[in-house]
Amino acid sequence: MAVSGRRRLRPAAELLWDLEGAFQGKIDAAYFDTSKYLLDVLSRDYLLQEHLQAMRRYLLLGQGDFIRHLMDLLKPELVRAASTLYQHNLTGILETAVRATNAQYDHAEILKRLDVRLLEVTPGSTGWDVFSLDYHVDGPIATVTNP
Numbered sequence: 001m002a003v004s005g006r007r008r009l010r011p012a013a014e015l016l017w018d019l020e021g022a023f024q025g026k027i028d029a030a031y032f033d034t035s036k037y038l039l040d041v042l043s044r045d046y047l048l049q050e051h052l053q054a055m056r057r058y059l060l061l062g063q064g065d066f067i068r069h070l071m072d073l074l075k076p077e078l079v080r081a082a083s084t085l086y087q088h089n090l091t092g093i094l095e096t097a098v099r100a101t102n103a104q105y106d107h108a109e110i111l112k113r114l115d116v117r118l119l120e121v122t123p124g125s126t127g128w129d130v131f132s133l134d135y136h137v138d139g140p141i142a143t144v145t146n147p
Helices: 012-046 048-058 062-079 085-102 138-146
Strands: 114-120 130-133
Touching: 012 048, 012 138, 048 062, 048 130, 048 138, 062 085, 062 130, 085 114
Parallel strands: none
Antiparallel strands: 114 130
């Protein structure tokens, strides 16, 4: 009930809704500012964009000349029984493929993260069954890219 000359009192539910709306606006603004700052730091200090592009080029086969040359070099090795493969031989082939293609012009920080991994060998498996091309990331970038 309002008295003349005074402001009308608002119901408590309406006041609470206004407070929640203002609070949500503050949370949204803090979220936006924090996210922008985090992306700036990851891009500037940790080369986030470069790592994501490298994963696209090397793991998703976007660097055509490199992948083609790597597969040509690996074919004689990977048709053999998996138990006869050695990781250091495959790593040498990876390095040869990098040096012989446009991949050699990538930043050294990117290239040092490319690696060959052999998965668990089972009876009768070939090199194609156990070969894996990996891209290692650490620190904050690993938090972004690993589940």
